[in-house]
Amino acid sequence: MNVxxxxxxxxxxxxxxxxxxxxPLEELERAFNEAMEDPLFIEELKRMQHQYVGRPTPLMxxxxxxRLLDAEIYIKLEGYAHTGAHKINNALxxxxxxxxxxxxxxxxxTGAGQHGIATAAACAHLGMPCVVYMGSTDADRQQxxxxxxxxxxxxxxxxxxxxxxxxxxVNEALRDWAGSFGETHYVLGSALGPAxxxxxxxxxxxIIGKETKEQTAELGFIPDTLIACVGGGSNAIGFxxxxxxxxxxxxxxxxxxxxxxxxxEHAVRxxxxxxxxxxxxGYKSRFLVDEDGQVLNTHSISAGLDYPGIGxxxxxxxxxxxxxxxxxxxxxxxxxxxxxxxxxxxxxxxESAHAAAVAIxxxxxxxxxxxxxxxxxxxxxxxxxxTSAVLRKEEWRSFLLDELKRLEETDV
Amino acid sequence: xxxxxxxxxLIAGYPDDEGMYAAARGLVEGGAAYLEIQLPFSDPSADGPxxxxxxxxxxxxxxxxxxxxxxxxDLKVLYPQVPVFIMTYANLAYCIGIESFVASAQESGAExxxxxxxxxxxxxxxxxxxxxxxxxxxxVAAPSMSAxxxxxxxxxxxxxxxxxxxxxITGEQTHLDESILSFIERVRGSxxxxxxxxxxxxxxxxxxxxxxxxxxxxxxxxxxxxxASAEGPEAITSALKEKMxxxxxxxxxx
Ligand SMILES: Cc1ncc(COP(=O)(O)O)c(C=O)c1O
Numbered sequence: 001m002n003v004x005x006x007x008x009x010x011x012x013x014x015x016x017x018x019x020x021x022x023x024p025l026e027e028l029e030r031a032f033n034e035a036m037e038d039p040l041f042i043e044e045l046k047r048m049q050h051q052y053v054g055r056p057t058p059l060m061x062x063x064x065x066x067r068l069l070d071a072e073i074y075i076k077l078e079g080y081a082h083t084g085a086h087k088i089n090n091a092l093x094x095x096x097x098x099x100x101x102x103x104x105x106x107x108x109x110t111g112a113g114q115h116g117i118a119t120a121a122a123c124a125h126l127g128m129p130c131v132v133y134m135g136s137t138d139a140d141r142q143q144x145x146x147x148x149x150x151x152x153x154x155x156x157x158x159x160x161x162x163x164x165x166x167x168x169x170v171n172e173a174l175r176d177w178a179g180s181f182g183e184t185h186y187v188l189g190s191a192l193g194p195a196x197x198x199x200x201x202x203x204x205x206x207i208i209g210k211e212t213k214e215q216t217a218e219l220g221f222i223p224d225t226l227i228a229c230v231g232g233g234s235n236a237i238g239f240x241x242x243x244x245x246x247x248x249x250x251x252x253x254x255x256x257x258x259x260x261x262x263x264x265e266h267a268v269r270x271x272x273x274x275x276x277x278x279x280x281x282g283y284k285s286r287f288l289v290d291e292d293g294q295v296l297n298t299h300s301i302s303a304g305l306d307y308p309g310i311g312x313x314x315x316x317x318x319x320x321x322x323x324x325x326x327x328x329x330x331x332x333x334x335x336x337x338x339x340x341x342x343x344x345x346x347x348x349x350x351e352s353a354h355a356a357a358v359a360i361x362x363x364x365x366x367x368x369x370x371x372x373x374x375x376x377x378x379x380x381x382x383x384x385x386x387t388s389a390v391l392r393k394e395e396w397r398s399f400l401l402d403e404l405k406r407l408e409e410t411d412v
Numbered sequence: 413x414x415x416x417x418x419x420x421x422l423i424a425g426y427p428d429d430e431g432m433y434a435a436a437r438g439l440v441e442g443g444a445a446y447l448e449i450q451l452p453f454s455d456p457s458a459d460g461p462x463x464x465x466x467x468x469x470x471x472x473x474x475x476x477x478x479x480x481x482x483x484x485x486d487l488k489v490l491y492p493q494v495p496v497f498i499m500t501y502a503n504l505a506y507c508i509g510i511e512s513f514v515a516s517a518q519e520s521g522a523e524x525x526x527x528x529x530x531x532x533x534x535x536x537x538x539x540x541x542x543x544x545x546x547x548x549x550x551x552v553a554a555p556s557m558s559a560x561x562x563x564x565x566x567x568x569x570x571x572x573x574x575x576x577x578x579x580x581i582t583g584e585q586t587h588l589d590e591s592i593l594s595f596i597e598r599v600r601g602s603x604x605x606x607x608x609x610x611x612x613x614x615x616x617x618x619x620x621x622x623x624x625x626x627x628x629x630x631x632x633x634x635x636x637x638x639x640a641s642a643e644g645p646e647a648i649t650s651a652l653k654e655k656m657x658x659x660x661x662x663x664x665x666x
Contacts, residue, residue: 016502018458018528020554020579022561161464162454171457178458179580181556279502279529279536280455292477293507294454 007195010319012312015194017282021174024181029196031101036203038100045096049207052125053082053092057208059215059373064343069363072371074223075340076212078235079349079379083118083148086208086235086377091118091187093204095126098185105184107131109173111138111166111231112304112351113145114378115189120154130154133172135165138303144382163297166231166307170281190232191311194282198312205238212373213242224370225250228377229354230270230325231304233311235377240323250324250369253314254354256300257327263288267298267306270318270325278309285315301330301386302350304378328357334390336360337380349378350386416614416621416660417445419497419606420652421630423463424451424480425470427641427648432483433490434645435637435652440491442656445626446606447487448526451480451500458501458528460581462631466638477504477513481520488521495523497550502529506536514541524548526574532565539568550574550606553599555592566601573603574628577620578610588619596623614658629659 007013015025035041049055057080062073078086091108098106106128110116116132123130132149136158139146149156162168170193177186191201216223226243228236230253243249258266269275269286278287280295288296288308300306310318317323328336333350336357341347348356355374362368380387388396420439426432439447452467452475459467484496498517505513505527517525524547530538532551542549550572551565556579565573577592596605607620608628617627633652640651 014534016529016531016534018554018576019531019552020556020576022531022554023556023558026558161461162468167455171455174457175460175581179578181579276507279506281457282529284506287503289503289507291507293503293505294471 009198009313009316011277012283012285012315013195013198014284015282016279016284017194018178020178021181021194024177025194025196027101028185032097032196032200035097035100041096041100045093048092048096048125049089053088054080055207056211056215057081059212062340062344062346065340068343069360071359071363071368073359073363074216074371074373075346076208076239076373076375077346078208079352079376083114083121084379084382085114085118085349086205086238087115087118087189088122089207089238090189090201090204090234091115091122094185094187094200095119095122095128098128098187099126101185103183103185105129105131105180106187107133107173107176107180107184108187108189109133109166109169110189111135111169111307112302113138113142113149113382114304116154116156117145117148117152119187119189120149120152123154124152131176132156133159133169133176135159135163135168137164138166138169141386142303142382143385165303167281167295174281190234190307191237191313192232192281192283192285192309198283201234202237202241202313205234206241208235208238208375209240209242212239216373221371222246223249223373225252225368225372226375227252227254227355227359227372228375229254229305229351230310230314231351232307232309233314235375237311237313239375244317244322251322252358253318253323253325254358255325255327256298256302256305256354257329257332258299258301259330264297265299266327267300267308268327269308269310270315271327280309283312285309285312301333302354302383304349304351305354326358328354328361332357332361334387337387338391341380346376347380348376349380350383352377353380415443415662416617417626418443418617418656418659419446419448419608419626419628420444420633420656421448421450421499421628423466423470423634424449424483425473425475426452426466426634427469427637429483430645431637431641431648433487434648435633436487436491438649438652439633439656440494441649442653443660443662444494444656447494447496448499448628448630449480449484449487449496451477451498451504453501453504456501458581460631462634462638466634477508481516484520484522496521497524497526498522499526502527502536505530505538510537511541514538514545514547518545518547522547524550524572526550526552528552532568548572552576555579555595559598562598566599566603569601570603573599573601573605575599575605575607575624576609577607580609588616593623614661617659618661627659
């Protein structure tokens with residue numbers, strides 16, 4: 001992989017940006033390569049991963065679920081990391097890098113809000129001002145994360161352009177950066193965008209796979225199957241990367257099947273014929289676009305899986321057949337979320353529940369091979385507003401009405 | 413004093429087909445040296461709010477690239493004397509196929525293409541295709557470029573260089589100073605320089621004009637089109653013509 005041309009994974013990747021951003025990306029690449037060779041940087045990052053993030057995150061055997069499904073299922077509880085998802089691994093690494101580069105301001109985009117909240121927390125921890133761009137549709141459906149970001153002192157900017165979701169937040173962050181790169185670092189949140197971002201994000205996320213490898217080795221096995229959900233692809237590539245060289249390890253990436261097969265109802269880029277090669281947001285990959293190349297709308301019940309493209313390395317690994325891509329629907333993700341909550345006492349984020357859904361489906365079909373590890377990329381508390389509205393609509397409605405009344409009657 | 417040469421920006425299909433022809437008419441009658449026509453893309457990440465909003469309005473009508481190409485062909489029939497450059501984003505050219513895109517641009521009568529997110533040294537065959545079809549691919553240079561990269565760029569010997577005069581996106585104010593003028597000199601090489609980004613007044617245009625082949629004015633026109641469109645096509649034509657006169661310095665300054 002990454003053969004002849006720098007920044008490419010087979011035909012995917014590259015650095016397709018307006019000339020103004022070429023120099024800042026070069027500067028970033030140099031600084032990142034230096035930091036990776038700098039023992040002090042690595043030491044400092046390790047210390048914070050332990051003391052601040054709470055690493056290593058646990059690997060647990062899902063005893064009850066394994067018995068019920070007649071399978072052997074483990075869960076990497078990545079969602080136990082500080083701020084509730086894997087996003088903190090990348091955010092902390094990049095904010096530390098920004099500091100080392102002498103930058104004095106950080107910007108980020110966010111979809112579900114998990115990357116935004118992780119970046120906001122990392123910035124507060126390291127003393128950097130932080131601006132987070134968030135599509136207004138996402139901000140509305142992920143209010144708890146908006147509130148969290150603001151508590152950490154970040155400024156959350158609602159993005160009203162385009163589909164008002166993650167891709168539009170990326171556009172807005174790129175616009176900011178094109179005018180501010182002198183003092184500002186842009187913390188991109190998934191393993192995509194122009195080079196060197198896919199390499200940076202994979203590197204900081206690869207700790208998920210490294211720990212999983214050590215933890216399974218301690219238990220005396222090498223996993224047969226790994227399952228992760230795929231939005232832009234950062235938790236998946238971070239989880240898979242330590243195992244890529246071992247062909248015996250079966251890897252499954254799960255995309256958002258949404259509510260149907262029609263265009264606009266899902267975010268399936270790899271597991272059917274919906275996507276095309278395209279150059280968008282600085283890189284070449286598989287995207288959901290129409291014949292003219294205009295980006296199509298997508299849908300997922302989870303705000304983190306509705307991005308219309310996919311990180312370039314995953315696109316290439318998918319085409320090579322190293323990673324198998326499949327999908328889970330909104331409904332299947334919700335059912336899986338309930339199933340693991342009730343039987344295991346573990347609450348998956350809706351994104352990660354897509355991975356859990358595929359584990360259940362394969363086990364029921366008797367085609368889940370050997371010892372399986374699901375990456376629970378996030379925990380589900382952030383989604384209570386969404387899951388409650390579906391799973392207990394009436395109770396939720398009366399709670400909200402009462403809450404509104406209470407709010408208006410008291411002035412704290 | 414000689415008249416200031418302006419490259420004026422239009423968005424294909426904006427505010428609607430009739431309004432776009434009215435806008436082009438105002439610009440040409442006002443004395444535009446070049447027309448830069450943007451084919452709207454769903455994710456215009458180098459553009460500010462005025463152009464973003466206009467593009468998404470056009471696309472919400474289901475506007476196709478082929479309609480934009482046809483509009484350009486029509487404009488070339490009306491105004492054969494004014495060179496037209498097509499500005500757009502990489503993906504519209506890439507998805508249709510770089511060569512077919514260039515072929516249809518040439519067929520529409522365009523002089524060249526401006527695609528900022530296809531860097532000159534990773535352009536997916538854009539320049540080669542342009543040479544084959546006899547049109548030009550314009551490089552967009554930016555003030556953040558290193559001396560080394562500027563040298564690599566000028567070695568391309570392109571007929572035109574588009575100099576983006578400041579960091580950032582379209583539609584914000586630009587302050588012209590010594591560093592900008594020296595940037596223009598450094599990127600010029602043997603090319604004609606089209607210089608712009610944030611130019612909106614006759615005063616700015618007059619300052620810049622001696623240093624460039626043409627001054628590019630974009631968002632300022634788009635904003636005028638937006639505000640005049642409620643009053644109909646004639647209002648668009650006269651608003652743009654008047655603005656053009658101010659920019660070229662052909663009538664009393666404002
Ligand atoms: C918990 C969680 N999992 C997964 C994702 C998807 O992103 P990625 O594919 O980059 O891991 C997100 C994105 O917001 C998320 O919050």
